[in-house]
Amino acid sequence: xxxxxxxxxxxxxxxxxxxxxxxxxxxxxxxxxxxxxxxxxxxxxxxxxxxxxxxxxxxxxxxxxxxxxxxxxxxxxxxxxxxxxxxxxxxxxxxxxxxxxxxxxxxxxxxxxxxxxxxxxxxxxxxxxxxxxxxxxxxxxxxxxxxxxxxxxxxxxxxxxxxxxxxxxxxxxxxxxxxxxxxxxxxxxxxxxxxxxxxxxxxxxxxxxxxxxxxxxxxxxxxxxxxxxxxxxxxxxxxxxxxxxxxxxxxxxxxxxxxxxxxxxxxxxxxxxxxxxxxxxxxxxxxxxxxxxxxx
Amino acid sequence: xxxxxxxxxxxxxxxxxxxxxxxxxxxxxxxxxxxxxxxxxxxxxxxxxxxxxxxxxxxxxxxxxxxxxxxxxxxxxxxxxxxxxxxxxxxxxxxxxxxxxxxxxxxxxxxxxxxxxxxxxxxxxxxxxxxxxxxxxxxxxxxxxxxxxxxxxxxxxxxxxxxxxxxxxxxxxxxxxxxxxxxxxxxxxxxxxxxxxxxxxxxxxxxxxxxxxxxxxxxxxxxxxxxxxxxxxxxxxxxxxxxxxxxxxxxxxxxxxxxxxxxxxxxxxxxxxxxxxxxxxxxxxxxxxxxxxxxxxxxxxxxxxxxxxxxxxxxxxxxxxxxxxxxxxxxxxxxxxxx
Numbered sequence: 001x002x003x004x005x006x007x008x009x010x011x012x013x014x015x016x017x018x019x020x021x022x023x024x025x026x027x028x029x030x031x032x033x034x035x036x037x038x039x040x041x042x043x044x045x046x047x048x049x050x051x052x053x054x055x056x057x058x059x060x061x062x063x064x065x066x067x068x069x070x071x072x073x074x075x076x077x078x079x080x081x082x083x084x085x086x087x088x089x090x091x092x093x094x095x096x097x098x099x100x101x102x103x104x105x106x107x108x109x110x111x112x113x114x115x116x117x118x119x120x121x122x123x124x125x126x127x128x129x130x131x132x133x134x135x136x137x138x139x140x141x142x143x144x145x146x147x148x149x150x151x152x153x154x155x156x157x158x159x160x161x162x163x164x165x166x167x168x169x170x171x172x173x174x175x176x177x178x179x180x181x182x183x184x185x186x187x188x189x190x191x192x193x194x195x196x197x198x199x200x201x202x203x204x205x206x207x208x209x210x211x212x213x214x215x216x217x218x219x220x221x222x223x224x225x226x227x228x229x230x231x232x233x234x235x236x237x238x239x240x241x242x243x244x245x246x247x248x249x250x251x252x253x254x255x256x257x258x259x260x261x262x263x264x265x266x267x268x269x270x271x272x273x274x275x276x277x278x279x280x281x282x283x284x285x286x287x288x289x290x291x292x293x294x295x296x
Numbered sequence: 297x298x299x300x301x302x303x304x305x306x307x308x309x310x311x312x313x314x315x316x317x318x319x320x321x322x323x324x325x326x327x328x329x330x331x332x333x334x335x336x337x338x339x340x341x342x343x344x345x346x347x348x349x350x351x352x353x354x355x356x357x358x359x360x361x362x363x364x365x366x367x368x369x370x371x372x373x374x375x376x377x378x379x380x381x382x383x384x385x386x387x388x389x390x391x392x393x394x395x396x397x398x399x400x401x402x403x404x405x406x407x408x409x410x411x412x413x414x415x416x417x418x419x420x421x422x423x424x425x426x427x428x429x430x431x432x433x434x435x436x437x438x439x440x441x442x443x444x445x446x447x448x449x450x451x452x453x454x455x456x457x458x459x460x461x462x463x464x465x466x467x468x469x470x471x472x473x474x475x476x477x478x479x480x481x482x483x484x485x486x487x488x489x490x491x492x493x494x495x496x497x498x499x500x501x502x503x504x505x506x507x508x509x510x511x512x513x514x515x516x517x518x519x520x521x522x523x524x525x526x527x528x529x530x531x532x533x534x535x536x537x538x539x540x541x542x543x544x545x546x547x548x549x550x551x552x553x554x555x556x557x558x559x560x561x562x563x564x565x566x567x568x569x570x571x572x573x574x575x576x577x578x579x580x581x582x583x584x585x586x587x588x589x590x591x592x593x594x595x596x597x598x599x600x601x602x603x604x605x606x607x608x609x610x611x612x613x614x615x616x617x618x619x620x621x622x623x624x625x626x627x628x629x630x631x632x633x634x635x
Contacts, residue, residue: 017532025420026427028413032504033427033434039449040437042460046452059463112325119318127322134333136554136623137616138561140587141608142336144594144601145343149336168332169325199317228442231565235595244444251448252572260452267445274440282433285440 040271047073047264054261077265082250083241087266090246096159097233097242098226104167106219110211112169113177114203118186128178131170147235157239162232173218180214181207217284224274224285243270337612344371344606348599358602371606378607390580391589391607394486399586401487402563405496406556410503411549417504418511419537432512439505446502447569451478454494478570480582491583495566502566507552514548515541550626554619561615564588586611 045061046054053064078087116127146165147156155161184207192202208215233245241249247270250256250263257263278285345368347361348354357368364370379396417435421428438446453459456476465472473479473490480491518541526536542549564587571583580588586607593604 015532017534021532021534022420022423022425025416025423025425028416029420029425029427029431029435032413032417032501033431035501036434036437039446039453042453043445043449055458058458059460059467061460108325111321115318115321119314121315121318123322123326127326130329130333136558136619137612138558138619139333139337139608139612140562140590141340141605141612142333143590144597144604144608145336145339146332147594148600149339165332167324168328169322170329174325199314224440228440228444230442230444230569231591235591244442247442247444247448248569251451260458263448263452267448271441271445274442275437278436278440282436 043264043271044268046261047268049073049261051259051261055258073261073265074269076262077269080256080262082246082253082256085241085246085249087243087246087269090241090243093237093240094227094242094244097162097229097237097240098223100159100163101166101226101229102219102222104163105173105222106215108167108169109171109173110177110208110215110218111203113174113179114181114207116174117178117181118189118207127170128175131172131174134171143235150236156236159237159240162236165232165236173222176214176218177211180211184210213284216281220277220281220284224277227270227274340605341609343600343602344375344609345369346600346602346605347371348602350597350599353599355600371602372610374603375607375610378603379610390584390592391586391604392486392581392584394582395584395586395589397487398492398584399560399563401492401496402499402560402585403557405499406503406560407553409500411507411553411556413500414504414507414552415511415549418508418515419541421512422515422541423533435508436505438502439509443502443565444569447498447566450498450501451570454478482581484582486582489582491571495570495583498566498570499563507555510548510552511545514545518544546626550623553626554623557622558615558619561611562587564591 042061045065048065048070049061050064050066050069057063080086112127116124150156150161150165153161155164188206188210189202192206197205228244229242230244230248233240233242234248237245243266247263247266250266343355345358346355347358347364349356358364358370359368361370366373378391378393380393417431421432421435425431454461454477456462456472456474459476462472462476477490477494480489484491486492522540522544523536526540531539564585567580567583567585567588568591571580580592590604590608593601597604
């Protein structure tokens with residue numbers, strides 16, 4: 001490629017190859033970005049349309065829309081029963097699921113990461129290696145054993161069972177917390193010990209508050225992940241469906257599967273929640289997710 | 297520090313207290329890991345040598361099973377025949393040889409299409425291409441939106457009767473496949489059929505966001521002085537990408553690459569949602585992946601399936617070896633650059 005000439009005392013001019021590259025990058029980002037925005041826009045507009053008009057003229061996204069129709073579509077979405085469940089019921093299930101999973105999947109890895117980062121003991125390296133191994137080896141087959149195990153304990157279709165499975169302290173979040181606590185000086189805890197604090201008190205009152213930022217970030221990401229999670233409710237909460245599972249049930253229900261405006265109404269609600277959270281906490285979400293992408 | 301009424305050496309008491317705290321905290325995570333990772337995987341391995349009667353739910357060693365033709369390894373032989381054997385072995389089984397090839401097809405897709413596109417978007421944001429602030433937000437949307445939403449909207453957009461894309465094609469004088477692009481039948485090519493290709497297109501479309509933030513973050517930490525001196529030397533932005541960005545962020549690329557390869561063996565959600573769990577084996581036959589077959593068997597079975605357990609173990613062994621080898625190869629052939 002021809003090198004770009006830099007003219008002294010003049011703004012650096014973009015040479016042809018840079019312009020071509022930037023055009024290609026812009027085109028790629030535009031294609032994806034436009035498609036994502038179109039998806040959201042189309043979803044919202046479809047949720048506003050009258051079902052009969054939609055089936056007759058699906059491509060005209062502005063037809064069949066009226067204020068009354070919007071009210072009707074969203075009222076139906078919130079009142080109709082799908083496989084015996086209404087949307088408000090699934091929202092309640094989702095809130096219980098999300099709250100429990102968020103708390104256990106944040107707190108347990110946090111205190112585990114703290115202990116591994118700050119204390120020396122025999123199993124330290126073993127635990128770290130185990131966390132890495134769980135991310136490398138694809139153990140899709142353990143799903144069957146886990147399901148049979150939880151069934152034998154009568155913990156399928158139980159929130160307790162799901163919380164139990166989510167309470168593992170050795171995984172990706174553990175590695176993030178370990179890295180974070182390792183960077184906090186131990187002198188903070190030592191000052192607490194001098195004042196008579198126990199190990200747990202030093203963690204709870206001194207070290208954990210310093211991790212407030214990353215805790216909030218991970219909790220937000222866990223919340224979004226649990227809100228969107230389809231697979232775990234599909235296997236373990238079939239009788240207490242969350243909103244993600246409810247949406248899928250709606251799409252295959254014989255009575256509603258052709259009623260796309262109503263389906264889109266539910267999807268709009270589901271997406272609106274995470275988009276609102278994203279709008280308020282985008283920086284924290286970015287920080288949390290990028291904390292795993294270490295230098296280089 | 298002296299305890300009341302006792303003459304314990306301070307260091308020993310502190311060591312005891314620390315030990316109690318450390319192992320007290322680690323007790324549950326260790327138990328959880330031993331049960332849900334080691335225990336469950338060992339259980340799967342154990343049942344790969346057993347046969348369970350679906351009616352009586354009694355399990356016996358597979359070598360004692362009257363229809364076992366290969367002794368204790370019968371389940372493994374059956375699993376290998378499912379993977380690579382002819383379709384006649386177990387007609388209608390969605391864990392067929394096509395599932396293996398389709399799963400493996402995800403790996404080059406991830407490496408040669410998904411990864412470069414993600415890098416391109418990340419570099420565009422990093423280099424502040426026109427509209428980069430908007431793209432930085434919009435391109436992240438699929439990462440925070442549920443896969444259920446993405447699948448259902450995608451499915452509707454390409455729906456042959458109501459989808460906007462088929463409508464557009466018909467308006468322009470084109471035609472759409474009968475039943476739509478997500479429709480497949482048993483005789484279709486296992487990999488190059490419209491349903492699987494549609495699912496792959498969805499995976500590319502929805503998969504950009506997942507790794508984008510990691511690359512953007514890694515690039516943001518690069519020292520600007522390198523780019524300034526490169527610009528002064530006349531290096532184009534493409535040359536800067538190849539000679540500066542890629543070497544310096546290669547550890548992140550390696551991590552993402554390994555994640556993508558590992559993800560191929562646990563990938564099933566798009567097929568489950570785009571084809572639908574009520575579709576039946578007919579439609580899954582040409583679109584299933586390894587993980588999907590195992591998920592459906594898990595959901596539908598009331599007892600352990602020894603053949604599926606053996607199948608899972610083979611996948612874990614092969615997948616783990618492949619991923620570990622790739623990791624070691626990349627670590628040996630590349631040098632981490634300190635900055």
